[in-house]
Amino acid sequence: MRILLMLIPDVEADIAAGTSMLRLELFAGAYYLFHDRGIEVVLASPAGGSPWMGPASPGRENADVAVLRFRKDGPSREELTDTIRLDQAYAEDFDGALCLGSPGSIWRQEHKSPAASLIADFLVAAKPVAIMPSGLDLMPHGTAEGLLISGDSARTPLLAAHALIGVLDGRENRAASNFNE
Numbered sequence: 001m002r003i004l005l006m007l008i009p010d011v012e013a014d015i016a017a018g019t020s021m022l023r024l025e026l027f028a029g030a031y032y033l034f035h036d037r038g039i040e041v042v043l044a045s046p047a048g049g050s051p052w053m054g055p056a057s058p059g060r061e062n063a064d065v066a067v068l069r070f071r072k073d074g075p076s077r078e079e080l081t082d083t084i085r086l087d088q089a090y091a092e093d094f095d096g097a098l099c100l101g102s103p104g105s106i107w108r109q110e111h112k113s114p115a116a117s118l119i120a121d122f123l124v125a126a127k128p129v130a131i132m133p134s135g136l137d138l139m140p141h142g143t144a145e146g147l148l149i150s151g152d153s154a155r156t157p158l159l160a161a162h163a164l165i166g167v168l169d170g171r172e173n174r175a176a177s178n179f180n181e
Helices: 024-036 067-070 074-080 114-126 156-180
Strands: 002-007 040-047 096-100 128-133 148-150
Touching: 002 024, 002 074, 002 114, 024 040, 024 067, 024 074, 024 096, 024 156, 040 074, 096 114, 114 128, 128 156
Parallel strands: 002 040, 002 096, 096 128, 128 148
Antiparallel strands: none
16 A cells, blocks of 8 residues: 655745644654554655655643654655655655645645545545645536545544555455455
8 A cells, every 4th residue: 555645834824933834743653553553655746855844732742642753764754855856746656645734725726736636536536535634625617526535633643544554454455345346
């Protein structure tokens, strides 16, 4: 199984003012859930390279086991500094995707970002996508043939990762049973 983990920074964030573009706790839990299940995770960001990751939310820096694990995990920190560009990723190369950050309008050409284009490709290919946060513009085509999971809570990335795994495991099991018949 192969998942694309898209890391989309908040373009409204002000790094100088200490406003985080993407909180570490949003990334770490989902990343390790996939990693620990043996799922290949490919990290992508708009410009590639190292996306700007903010510190954990105040009061959570020592509470989140995944964040603490990530801080001690040199290979994973190195992987995060070498993301591919979103325009280098293709939906057909993945089983599903998790997008952390707002991709913008999914279907409207005049507002389309590389993340939105890629998500549209996943949905048209009937592949599951989870997006956090949930404020999306899905007009006029909705989710096409795909499945979209979204939410806004602090636990959403981890719950979305679990949901993606469940959907993809179900598809693999159905494919295996169809093959054996």
